[in-house]
Amino acid sequence: MTSSPEVVQLSEVRASCTQCAWQTLCLPASLDGTNLERLDEVVRKRRPLRRGEVLYREGLRHAALFVVRSGTLKTSTTLADGDTQVLGFHLPGEIVGFDGLVDEPHHSTAEALEDSSVCEVPVARLAEIAAQIPLLQQQVYRIMGREFSREQMHAVMMGRRHAMARLALFLHGLSERRRACNHDPDSLHLSMSRQDVANYLGLVIETVSRLFSRLQSLGVLAVDRRAVRILDHAALAELAQGEEDSRATA
Template sequence: MYKSEKVVNLRELRQSCANCALNQLCLPASIGGEDLQRLDHLVQQRRPLERGELLYREGDGNPSLFVVRSGSLKSYVTLPEGDVQILGFHIAGELVGLDGLAGNGNQCTTEALERSSMCEVPLDTLSEMAGQVPGLQRQLFRVMGREFGREFDHPVMMGRKQAMSRLAIFLRSLSDRRRGVGQDPHELQLSMSRQDLANYLGLVIETISRLFSRMQTLGVLKVDRRIVRILDPVGLATLAEKPDDDKG
């Protein structure tokens, strides 16, 4: 893991991070003055990661909480037989590193899918400060609750038998996440490979390609390589919610 470099002045980030999880975590309305100065020294900006570089490895000690400022990442675990299981993808404006809250180091490996930058908040220092600043503690619980809630999307998807429903649930969730951080919810840039997406959804890559073609034929999506434009949000929701016993 690379050392942190530059301390970020949070006051200078108010505009650039207005729609970012950093705003929700570090700039709650009830924090100001001396407490805000303490936060200034807590949040650090890491050097950008290039595609394929690791943010942290499974088992790393001294975990931190990260806010993705640009780019995207994937998290995965290595199974006993050596295979990799992808657990999730992280986009700009979201938190990464909650797996380190268990207290036994990081529980997974997180890798950049493209050139990505992030801010770092050491968990031990954040926990100590949150206990001293009620406003920060409330915001921390709120943001963590939202992130944990998002992780339920994966078991919901894996519980669906229809491959079309799994992909539709993923795309709808990604659209909602982009809306939540102030980005266009109808234009999705899939920085992950089709193989990574297939792994995450428990499908094979040929099925992923066939499903995208089918959704495009139905007029739900327009697919241009890694750019997916949602043309019919209602149609996408219908596919996501289709019962498993519906063969139509």
């Protein structure tokens, strides 16, 4: 079971999509052998990103999509007054870059929250071969719809007027995304800082910190720094709906 460096090279360069764990979530879904190879030719593997490294920056044109292979990305935008707003966190299998699809400069910046790796898909090349492979074209649309809905989920969270409901929805969403990847939906590793979570939810860091503490004392979560374990999904779901579960404080 020893794998020589050449084999690794080969699989990385040639058969990236074929061997990728996220095939079913990503562009290649439902493509057969021949078409998969054609997609492979378009997809450019990128060097791994170091924690803190920026993938693309707002204001720059870079018409490409990026598939997260491992790690976590954070997208954010800068406001007129210099404040930043975190727009999203992106896990393996998810795709970023839709805000700079063609010509348009990006409105957001994407940064690695931990050491990560991504595939780069130049939009122009993708469009070319998608024009010849209807199933791929469909998959592109499907993924766009998926990411669009994810954006809307952000608005739903921010629309909740109780801070607890926002955090509960956030945690529930993360849990669901882990389930989608066949990972344990109860154990979350938050690769983002409390500050990032707070900003993402439209709160301040102290509030988020207090909420984590409260969830822990309620027995809903076990919190150890950025490692979070969900102990009571039902209670979390209730809190997500704004039910102030006051009886549990007794």
